[in-house]
Amino acid sequence: GDSVTQTEGQVALSEEDFLTIHCNYSASGYPALFWYVQYPGEGPQFLFRASRDKEKGSSRGFEATYNKETTSFHLQKASVQESDSAVYYCALGAYTGYQNFYFGKGTSLTVIP
Amino acid sequence: GGIITQTPKFLIGQEGQKLTLKCQQNFNHDTMYWYRQDSGKGLRLIYYSITENDLQKGDLSEGYDASREKKSSFSLTVTSAQKNEMAVFLCASRPGTGGYAEQFFGPGTRLTVL
Numbered sequence: 651g652d653s654v655t656q657t658e659g660q661v662a663l664s665e666e667d668f669l670t671i672h673c674n675y676s677a678s679g680y681p682a683l684f685w686y687v688q689y690p691g692e693g694p695q696f697l698f699r700a701s702r703d704k705e706k707g708s709s710r711g712f713e714a715t716y717n718k719e720t721t722s723f724h725l726q727k728a729s730v731q732e733s734d735s736a737v738y739y740c741a742l743g744a745y746t747g748y749q750n751f752y753f754g755k756g757t758s759l760t761v762i763p
Numbered sequence: 764g765g766i767i768t769q770t771p772k773f774l775i776g777q778e779g780q781k782l783t784l785k786c787q788q789n790f791n792h793d794t795m796y797w798y799r800q801d802s803g804k805g806l807r808l809i810y811y812s813i814t815e816n817d818l819q820k821g822d823l824s825e826g827y828d829a830s831r832e833k834k835s836s837f838s839l840t841v842t843s844a845q846k847n848e849m850a851v852f853l854c855a856s857r858p859g860t861g862g863y864a865e866q867f868f869g870p871g872t873r874l875t876v877l
Contacts, residue, residue: 659803682863693767693853693868694806701863739805743863751796751857751866755805 656754673740765790767869778846786854795837848876
């Protein structure tokens with residue numbers, strides 16, 4: 651079945667460091683890929699989406715590129731700030747079928763000032 | 764824009780108790796979801812519904828019932844609360860039933876069972 655794998659469970663960085671959170675997916679067909687961010691005490695918020703090969707999604711300085719060859723959608727940011735501390739979820743949405751949205755286990759990012 | 768409201772925000776129950784969580788959305792979205800979030804385990808799907816009076820089981824449906832009597836509301840019942848259980852229950856909605864639209868989430872209900 652369809653699935654999403656996030657390699658890092660926790661990431662700790664200093665301010666202005668470069669961020670990469672790895673996301674790989676397994677799906678039949680051509681899914682859309684998403685990144686969500688969750689701050690403490692809140693529900694996850696949609697960050698951005700990409701729906702075709704080589705498409706780049708971006709928002710708030712974060713970006714990821716849909717790579718069908720490597721089945722990846724890695725989240726990157728050039729210079730993290732303390733306010734970026736949150737849990738980040740990669741997700742997959744398949745075009746057919748009702749139960750068609752799958753989340754990774756999440757990556758907790760802590761940015762040390 | 765729209766909003767998803769979850770009530771209550773905090774829920775404290777006793778072992779064996781039946782507990783009901785409520786979710787309302789004013790997006791006019793077709794599909795609604797209930798997820799359970801445990802520390803370190805991500806989001807696990809309990810139930811979803813693609814329209815009024817429709818219910819579909821997710822991977823974690825055992826021990827839960829759900830109800831969607833109106834398009835705008837989706838309730839979840841914990842049929843028998845487990846001692847020392849602690850989790851966050853998240854409600855979400857999405858337009859249509861296809862996979863390309865994003866989900867919108869509520870703020871969550873935090874359950875503690877004594």
